[in-house]
Amino acid sequence: MSAAPSFAFDKSYSGFLFDMDGTIINSIAAAERVWGDWARGKGLDVEAFMPTMHGARGVDTIGRLNLPGVDPVAESMLIMEAEIADVEGVVPLPGAIEFLASLPPERWAIVTSSPHRLALARLAAAGIPVPRFIVTAEDVKIGKPDPQCYILGAERLGLRPSDCLVFEDVMAGIRAGESAGADVMVITATHSHPVDTNHPTLLNYENVRAHVDGDGGISVMRRDG
The missing domain is CATH 1.10.150 (DNA polymerase; domain 1)
Structure with a gap:
């Protein structure tokens, strides 16, 4: 497999859309x-x-x-x-709390396949505040890999999916992000084997930071960059 592209590190986005389980928390x-x-x-x-x-x-x-x-x-x-x-052992991915806290609150959302009550319970267990915008299982008629969840997430931010970067960890979500027309960043922290993907990857959020430019664009920057 060819090396994953680095486009997500080279451009800015109007919004970020995060899956929850395996992407910002380990459950x-x-x-x-x-x-x-x-x-x-x-x-x-x-x-x-x-x-x-x-x-x-x-x-x-x-x-x-x-x-x-x-x-x-x-x-x-x-x-x-x-x-x-049962939320024993539910924890945030390394660096996730700080990364999310650094984002403009109106410019990111969680888009999860979990039901709303379960999402709230796991976020609380992981110590992650509930964001201003969240899409859960009840909000869509068809779940991932159908793209409607990420289309809805972008709509709630007042954006098009193509203006957003999706953070995902499994193929169902990756395909949903792709089909919605968004760029995708794959988080690999909870994988027991390599993800076969041509999307850029991050282990977790420890070695990256969010950067907001003068025009309001948000980008993912490596801490050594």
């Missing part, structure tokens, strides 16, 4: 505890199932399984309540 341990218990209870191959549940709405993940007698809406509600109750 993998908590999510996999809850989803692992659910999958075992349904007789699924847990090891094979786990990679399929990251980055998508719970109702979509369950619906794709087509399990006999299983109502995706009802099951996803039960899982949501279990996830809200």
Whole structure:
């Protein structure tokens, strides 16, 4: 695979759109505890199932399984309540709190596949203030990889997706950002194996800072740059 391009470090944007789980917080341990218990209870191959549940709405993940007698809406509600109750080990990615705090509050949003109540619980557990703008599972009819979540996120900022940089960590979200017409930065901190992507990547936010230029454009700058 060719080296990832550096365009996101070379241009400014009108807004930033952040996925939540795996992108600004690490909630993998908590999510996999809850989803692992659910999958075992349904007789699924847990090891094979786990990679399929990251980055998508719970109702979509369950619906794709087509399990006999299983109502995706009802099951996803039960899982949501279990996830809200279990936020042990949910932490911010290194540098994320400082990076987000340095952004103009009207120029960024969280765009997550998590339900609203779960998003609030995990942000609180990670010590990240709720942003002015947030798009959650309930706000869209079709979840990632469909682009409508990022289109809506940009609209809430009063922008076009092409004016925004999307921060993502899994393929469903990356494809959603691409399809919306936005540039994408891939965060790799929580990956157990390399992400096969041609987008620029960041491990976390420790070695970058947000820069706002004289025209109001926001860019990601390396701290040594």
